[in-house]
Amino acid sequence: MKKVAILQSNYIPWKGYFDMIAAVDEFILYDDMQYTRRDWRNRNQIKTPQGGQWLTVPVKAKGKFDQSIRQTEIDGDEWRDLHWKALSLNYRRARYFSEVVEFIEPLYQNSYRTISELNRAFIEALCVYLEITTKISNSWDYQLIEGKTERLSNLCQQAGATQYISGPSAKDYIDPNIFSDAGIALTWFNYEGYPEYPQLWGDFSHGVSILDLLFNCGKDSPNYMRFVKK
Template sequence: MIVSAYQPYFAPFPGFFSKAFRSDTLVLMDAVQFPRGTTWLSRNRFKNDQGTLWLTVPVWKKGLGLQKINEVRVCPDGRWLRKSIFSLRHAYANAPYFEDHRFFLEDVLSVPPGRLIDLNLRIIQYIVDYLQIPVRIELLSDLGIRTKEPRLSVEVCRQLGATHFLAQRGAGKYLDRVLFDEAGIKLVLFNFRPPVYPQLWGPFVPNLSVFDMLFNCGPATRNILEMTAFGEKGVSR
């Protein structure tokens, strides 16, 4: 069984879902520390006539000290909600598949503020379902594992009965191959190569939120991401 892991990003980039295509189980690392600075957990990039459009979810951090990702809460900020919805409508009104996903986004962003993980998980699950990715999603917090890297990923694999652990090549510096070998788990590193696809507003920009691809490519997004997942050598499902 192939296991991979990611932090539960907000409206993740395409590589997140390319990795999911190559996995049997995707573990969302919600029980690790929330970063103090800017983070993909609460913001992501879209595209408009000015270039990059940032959508940032306001979260409570001031005076709370260190928080785990699953402890962070969204601030009740109606201005952010109205601005985000207006910005998306303006940027993607002419995208061929924007209407297919607009109502979901407006609905999910309009939910009364709660935990950031709940917002992000709902978005991730929506995209996984739309793309029909045959992957099981697990939360680290549900596994009851109390350790840190480099042992954390190994313990996740052990608990889930994994034979392979799939990670981006850049994550290799945080992982210990010896620990994986001792556990009888094969560590597989790969590079995500951002696919080029039709976009609005000028030259192509890679690694935007996957919603940019969904708005512009619709159902073809599944085929595009499957090709990026299985187009290179390495472990396959």
């Protein structure tokens, strides 16, 4: 049995994103999809004494309404220092800050051309730290056909999947019959029931970047997640 998940890349995603990666044998970054503004592709939240703060990577999107995520270029490099300063300022008191800094800080010293390139670099590095060994591939590694559900099902077939694990929000548009006709089991991932962990700055928040969990819990982070190391 081979399990596959297909999601757009996100910038420093929340813990549920990595649970999805860990739950499958192959995780396909679906960056052939249209880029959408004010979404998770180029931004995420961290915690601060004043509440949640967005860290947003500026991209060249003006007048490029039809461009895909993989075509979306990053606009300049100033954001790298700004994001790193925000992380340092708000998490330097966290228990595992100095440990996590060793692999996170170098990522902010690199230059990236597209948001897809940036996101994949961070996702892969975070998986290494969490000891998630799932294969990560790109949607453009495969042939793409028309139709929302048809394309997902066909990607699974090309990847040799027997089971497709989808985020619950996709229930609004996925046609389960297309997967069943292809002989692929369709499973909905459940993001509910996460335990709280030691967290800085006020009321607990589950929806922030996974960096919040790593800075506060280090290698104990999987204890507050769902995956079992492969």
